[in-house]
Amino acid sequence: MYRLGTDVGGTFTDGVLLDESTGTIKVSKVSSTPKNPAIGTIESMERFGVPLEEVAFLVHGTTVVINALIEGKGARTALVTTKGFRDVLEIGRSNRTDMYNALYRRPRSLIPRRLCFEVQERILADGSVFVALDPETLDSLADRLKAEAIESVAVCLLNAYANPVHETLIGNVLRERMPWATVSLSHLITRRYYEFERTSTTVQNAYVMPVVQGYLRSLEEEVTKRRFSSDVQIMQSNGGIMTSSIAREMPIAMVESGPSAGAIGGAQLAGMIGYKNVITYDMGGTTAKSAIIREGLPETTEQYIVEGRPILLPVVDMREIGAGGGSIAWIDEAGALHVGPQSSGAEPGPACYMRGGKEPTVTDANLQRAILDPEYFLGGKMEISPEMGRDAIKKIAGYFDLSIDEAAYGITKIVNINMAGLLQSMTVKRGYDPRAFALVAFGGAGPIHASAIARELAIPTIIIPPFPGVFSAWGMLMADMRHDFSQTYLKPMPEVDFDTVNGMYRGLQARVMDIFEREKIRGKDIVVSYDMDLRYSGQEHTLRIQAPAVIGTDDRPALERAFDALHLKVYGHNAPEEPKEIVSLSATGIAKVRKPVLELITEGSAEPAKDAFLGSRKVYTGDGSYEDFGIYRRDLLLAGNMITGPALVEEDTATTVVETGQACSVDRYGNLIITESQEGI
Numbered sequence: 001m002y003r004l005g006t007d008v009g010g011t012f013t014d015g016v017l018l019d020e021s022t023g024t025i026k027v028s029k030v031s032s033t034p035k036n037p038a039i040g041t042i043e044s045m046e047r048f049g050v051p052l053e054e055v056a057f058l059v060h061g062t063t064v065v066i067n068a069l070i071e072g073k074g075a076r077t078a079l080v081t082t083k084g085f086r087d088v089l090e091i092g093r094s095n096r097t098d099m100y101n102a103l104y105r106r107p108r109s110l111i112p113r114r115l116c117f118e119v120q121e122r123i124l125a126d127g128s129v130f131v132a133l134d135p136e137t138l139d140s141l142a143d144r145l146k147a148e149a150i151e152s153v154a155v156c157l158l159n160a161y162a163n164p165v166h167e168t169l170i171g172n173v174l175r176e177r178m179p180w181a182t183v184s185l186s187h188l189i190t191r192r193y194y195e196f197e198r199t200s201t202t203v204q205n206a207y208v209m210p211v212v213q214g215y216l217r218s219l220e221e222e223v224t225k226r227r228f229s230s231d232v233q234i235m236q237s238n239g240g241i242m243t244s245s246i247a248r249e250m251p252i253a254m255v256e257s258g259p260s261a262g263a264i265g266g267a268q269l270a271g272m273i274g275y276k277n278v279i280t281y282d283m284g285g286t287t288a289k290s291a292i293i294r295e296g297l298p299e300t301t302e303q304y305i306v307e308g309r310p311i312l313l314p315v316v317d318m319r320e321i322g323a324g325g326g327s328i329a330w331i332d333e334a335g336a337l338h339v340g341p342q343s344s345g346a347e348p349g350p351a352c353y354m355r356g357g358k359e360p361t362v363t364d365a366n367l368q369r370a371i372l373d374p375e376y377f378l379g380g381k382m383e384i385s386p387e388m389g390r391d392a393i394k395k396i397a398g399y400f401d402l403s404i405d406e407a408a409y410g411i412t413k414i415v416n417i418n419m420a421g422l423l424q425s426m427t428v429k430r431g432y433d434p435r436a437f438a439l440v441a442f443g444g445a446g447p448i449h450a451s452a453i454a455r456e457l458a459i460p461t462i463i464i465p466p467f468p469g470v471f472s473a474w475g476m477l478m479a480d481m482r483h484d485f486s487q488t489y490l491k492p493m494p495e496v497d498f499d500t501v502n503g504m505y506r507g508l509q510a511r512v513m514d515i516f517e518r519e520k521i522r523g524k525d526i527v528v529s530y531d532m533d534l535r536y537s538g539q540e541h542t543l544r545i546q547a548p549a550v551i552g553t554d555d556r557p558a559l560e561r562a563f564d565a566l567h568l569k570v571y572g573h574n575a576p577e578e579p580k581e582i583v584s585l586s587a588t589g590i591a592k593v594r595k596p597v598l599e600l601i602t603e604g605s606a607e608p609a610k611d612a613f614l615g616s617r618k619v620y621t622g623d624g625s626y627e628d629f630g631i632y633r634r635d636l637l638l639a640g641n642m643i644t645g646p647a648l649v650e651e652d653t654a655t656t657v658v659e660t661g662q663a664c665s666v667d668r669y670g671n672l673i674i675t676e677s678q679e680g681i
Contacts, residue, residue, distance in 0.1 A: 001056040003596065005476035006044055007235075007258045008037045008062045011285025011326050011346045012444060014470035014653075015044035018477060020056075023599045027470045029378055029444075029653055032346040037064055038219045045223075053227035057593075059476040060244075061235035061258035064215050065208050065251055069306050072110070074207035075151040075182070079111050080141065080170060081199065082158040083118040088199050097308065107308030110207045115148060117141060119157075119170065125193070127163035138170060142177035150178070154206035156186035156199040161488050164191075182209040189250060190312045192584055193488040197303065197312040204311060205252035212251035216244045231519070233481075237315040239264045239298055240482020240590065243519045252311060255304065258472050260316040263291035263298045265475020266440040269465050271296045272598060273667060278438045278463070279423060281453070282472065283446035285363075286327070286343040288419050289320040290426045292437075302486075302533075302544075314484045314588075319425055323418045325363040325445040326350055329396055329411045337396065339415045352389035353382075360396055360407075362415050364389035366448055368408035369620040371648065372655060373631075379652030405620040413622070416449055420456040427457075431572070434459050442471035447656035451645075451674055455659060464672035466634075469653025474596075481591040483515045492537060492581045493560060498551050504585050505530055505549070512589035521591045531586040534563045537579045543567060544586070601670045604638025612636035619646070627660065634672075641666045644677065 003018040015028040028047035033040040041060065045052065052058075068074045081088060089109045098104045119141065122131035145153060153174055160167045164187035171185045184206035186198050220232055234247040237256040247254060259282060266280035276296050282289045292299045304315040322341020326349060329339050339362065348356035350363040352374075366372045367389045377384045390404055397407035427434040438461040441450030447464045454462050465471055485508045489501065509528050516526055530549055533542035545562045548555060560580055567574040612633050618626040627646050634651040642665050643649065645658035649672060656672055658664045663677040 002050055002054055003057040003477055004045065004048075004055045004059075005261075005473040006041050006058075006060050007261065007470070007473040007476065008032055008041060008060075008064070009258060009284050010063060010287065010343065011324070011349065012469075013037070013040035013044045014473040015047065016467070016470050016473040016477065017048045017050060018596050023597050025467065025474070025596075025599070027467045027473075027653060029469060031349075034067075034346055036218070037062060038215060038222060041219060042222050051227065052223055053229065055228060056230060057233070057477075058223065058228060058230065059233040059235060059241055059479070060219070061261050061472065061476055062215070062254065063258060064212055065254045066256065066306065068208045068211050069204060069255070069309070072108075073211070074110065075210040076149060077111050077152045077154060077203065077207045078115040078117060078145055078148065078150045079199070079203055080117050080119060080153060080155045082122060083120050085158055085195075086116045086118050087113070088196055089116070089203065092196050110203055110309070111154075115150070117144065119166075121157060121166045123157065123159040123163045123166060125159050125162055127159070129163070129165070133166040133169060135169060135173065138173040139177070142174060145174070145181070146178060150181055151210050152182045152184070152206040153178070154184045154186075154199075154203045156202045158195065159193075160185075160187045161191040161193050161198065182206065182213065184209060189252065191485070191487040192312055193490070194312060197310045200310050201252060201312045204306070204309060205250060208251050209248070212254070213248050216248055220244060235261050235476050235479060236482065237304070237313065238300065238482055238484055239316045239479060241476070241479045241593075242481065242483065242515075246515060246519065253313060255306060255311060256315055256318060259289045259318055259320065260298075261475035261479060262289065262442060262472040263293070263316045263318065263475070264479050265465075265471055266291070266442070267293045267296060267298050268475070268478040268595070269671070270438065270440055270463065273463070273669065273671060275438045275461075275463070277436060278440050279426065279434065279459070281419070281423065281439055281441045281446055281450060283419065283441075283443040283449060284324050285444060286322070286324040286345060287320045288323040288422060288443075288446075289318050290422050291316055291318045292426055292430075292432070319422060321418060321422050323362075323415050323422070325361065325366075327362050327415060328359045329361065329365070329393075329414075330359070331396070331399055335399075337400070337410060337414060339411055339418065350389065351392035352384040352386065354385050354388055358392060360389075360392040360411065362411060362445065364392050365408035365411035366445075368393055368404060369412065370617055371448060371619055371657060373617075373650060376650055381652075403624075406622070406624070409620055409622045412449070416452045416456065419449060420453050423453060423457055438463055440465065442468035442654075444469040444654055447654045449657070451657050451659045451662055454674075455662075455676070460675060462674040464649075464654075464656050464674065466670045467651070467653055468656075477596050480593050481516070481519065481521060482588065483512050484586065484588045485511045486584050486586040488584045489582055490584075492579060493556060494579070496556070496582060498553055498555075501551055501582075501585065505547075505551075505587060508585065508587035509589075512587055516589060516591060526589050526591045528587055528589045531588070532559070533583045533586070534559070534580050535583060536567075536575060537581050542583045543570060547585075598669045600668050601639050601666075603668070604640050604666075606640055606642050608632060608641045608643055609636055609638045612641070619648070637666045637670070639666055639668045639670070
């Protein structure tokens with residue numbers, strides 16, 4: 001039997017097939033199909049030549065949600081909220097997040113004000129009903145929604161997190177009166193009290209729900225035609241997976257589907273080879289993304305921002321910039337050269353792809369510098385044109401009166417600086433020393449730029465995993481099934497009723513177990529952990545600490561000490577004498593899946609295998625200089641082999657650059673481990 005992971009990116013769709021009987025891994029990489037991503041997904045599967053009826057496990061990551069939100073291509077959506085709170089999306093937090101940007105514009109609301117409807121009801125913060133909802137008024141509400149040709153409805157009432165009875169009633173009526181429309185109820189997505197963030201999350205979920213349901217339906221139909229008989233698993237932003245039936249109800253949990261898989265894969269891989277603290281660096285065709293792994297676990301955040309709109313759900317804490325192989329080089333009005341965030345994407349792609357692209361990109365620049373071999377692009381499976389790439393770069397070279405090679409070098413230099421800034425924002429600006437981390441680099445373009453970026457930040461070790469160009473798809477095979485639920489419980493610590501807390505934890509646990517039961521996961525395979533968010537009284541932000549499954553009054557001092565210690569670790573100071581308060585409670589359920597076992601490769605000597613060395617070629621290194629880079633085929637390298645830079649290690653899905661003064665060794669799993677050699681130091 002086989003296990004299959006597929007990842008839809010902005011430029012390419014990747015596939016990884018694991019033969020469970022032998023441990024052998026096969027990979028595929030095809031151009032993405034933005035108009036219907038399912039087409040590229042099926043094509044990536046069919047490249048393996050294995051019938052889907054022999055695939056026991058299929059997990060899928062997609063950019064459908066993030067693309068719909070960024071491009072504004074979701075459904076016609078309406079908001080239903082409590083009377084007097086129609087303008088919650090417009091008011092937001094009444095802040096300016098980019099206060100020093102003179103050109104700052106507030107994010108556009110996904111729902112115009114005229115499609116925000118109010119209902120007469122009021123539930124208090126303690127969950128008691130102050131103004132009952134009249135069911136008869138809901139018929140006229142449904143009529144107004146139908147008159148506006150609404151396709152999806154977001155329902156977010158003021159204190160529904162404390163008591164969802166009115167939201168449930170509205171949902172039942174709308175589903176009955178408008179069976180063609182999708183309905184998102186805030187209490188089923190998040191039960192935290194932040195009014196604006198909760199509304200924003202519910203609206204974004206509703207906005208993408210019809211798009212995602214159509215996409216998943218298309219994908220399921222295609223795999224069913226090919227006799228796939230199990231549930232399709234979908235990668236979540238929290239680093240876990242869920243069945244496609246659950247994903248239809250909460251598509252917003254897929255907002256960073258593919259990138260989170262890369263972070264999970266990086267954490268698993270690093271742990272296997274003895275690294276607990278790593279930075280993951282994923283550079284694909286459109287963006288570059290980074291996450292921090294500390295003590296073997298990816299850092300997560302409880303709030304994520306897309307186009308200025310908050311999403312109040314657990315997400316692997318990543319930052320990304322528009323810097324990928326397809327990022328376009330351009331000159332601004334002041335005559336300065338920039339790279340990205342605009343991208344050529346999959347259509348038309350970089351100029352060298354011969355699909356109509358005319359603008360110079362990072363891929364064109366790497367091809368011009370001779371880092372990429374036009375005869376071996378995607379293992380020789382894709383024809384590209386150095387001449388077309390060169391013609392695109394000419395406009396940059398002509399403007400600055402440079403040689404084409406120097407212009408190409410300038411493009412790669414700028415994108416390296418941009419990405420070094422990305423990694424600095426994840427480390428130095430958070431108080432982390434990048435020298436204390438290893439860098440796990442992957443994505444189709446990541447291994448090209450990783451050595452230069454690591455040198456810029458003095459990161460001592462770079463890890464390039466096998467098949468780095470499809471590593472996120474491999475990471476999906478390493479992800480466990482996971483579901484997170486939270487609920488607001490705002491109380492000063494001295495006033496906490498621990499019987500109430502334990503009751504709320506049991507309620508959260510029941511929600512977790514209900515989801516797993518719908519996914520046909522047995523209870524004995526599920527582990528549920530509990531957390532609570534605390535803060536010093538008067539603070540706005542919280543920190544999350546672990547809580548026991550059953551809490552008593554005797555646990556209060558230990559919980560407070562744990563919070564004080566975490567506050568000191570995160571912020572560099574604490575105030576143990578200050579009163580503290582609980583803000584929310586959380587439960588996380590994880591069902592372990594069987595992980596792929598990494599294959600050991602053949603042992604060799606400390607010298608590169610003779611068959612792996614293909615010769616050398618001159619690579620442009622700036623200031624009119626060219627250096628001879630040794631060329632190696634990665635699949636012919638043996639464990640223990642050493643390579644001294646400058647060198648290029650080529651494989652089907654990526655090219656790895658080893659800079660002058662760096663050394664590269666091959667470990668027993670086939671990872672490339674790059675460090676500064678003594679000469680480089």
